Amino acid sequence: MTPATTAQRTPEDLFRHGLRLLLDQDFAAWxxxxxxQGVFEFPFAPEGRPRRLEGRSAVAAYMRDYPDHIELHDFPHLTxxxxxxxxxxxxxxxxxxxxxxxxxxxxxxxxxxxTVANGRITHYRDYWNPLAVPASMRS
Known part of the structure; x- marks a missing residue:
């Protein structure tokens, strides 16, 4: 995808495209x-888990092992x-x-x-319930 094409996407389009990439397990493209300089925050992260990642390289490092833990099949509810x-x-x-x-x-x-600027994610606050994390992923 060219930068001009990416920059023309609305935040909603970019987000939906990102979900598709996650389902396709194309984490590098995501x-x-x-x-x-994007910031990824996890305000409800439990003790010992990151609460803030700064920069694309930190996001890449965080996502590197994701396919070893979770295989996503669908996002059945999205509003x-x-x-x-x-x-x-x-x-x-x-x-x-x-x-x-x-x-x-x-x-x-x-x-x-x-938050998206110039076709790129600049800030992502991910609110999820750490109490719902399966025991096999808590260590």
């Missing part, structure tokens, strides 16, 4: 949607809300899939506040 800031959306969603280590089902609900 990371490429990020601004070099995207527009905000007064044209570059920011709020997404309510659920994800389902499979835990790789145990072959057990995976299901999680999220609220994400995502």
């Amino acid at each position: 990371v490429d949607l990020w601004d070099d 995207i809300h527009q905000t007064q800031d044209a570059g920011t959306i709020i997404a309510e969603m659920s994800a389902v899939g499979r835990l790789v280590a145990t072959d057990e089902p995976f299901a999680m609900s999220y609220v994400a506040v995502v």
Whole structure:
């Protein structure tokens, strides 16, 4: 995808495209949607887990092992809300899939506040319930 094409996408289009990339397990392309200085925050992260990642390289390092833990199958619920800031959306969603280590089902609900500028994710706050994280992923 050329930078001009990426820059023309609305935040909602970019977010939906990113979900498709996650389902396709194309994590490198998903990371490429990020601004070099993008910030990824996890306000409800449990003790010992990162609460803030700064920069695309930190996001890439964080996502590197994702396919070893979770295989996403679908986002069966997705509602995207527009905000007064044209570059920011709020997404309510659920994800389902499979835990790789145990072959057990995976299901999680999220609220994400995502800001996009110049066709790149600049800030992503990922609100999820750490109490719902399967025991096999807590260590």
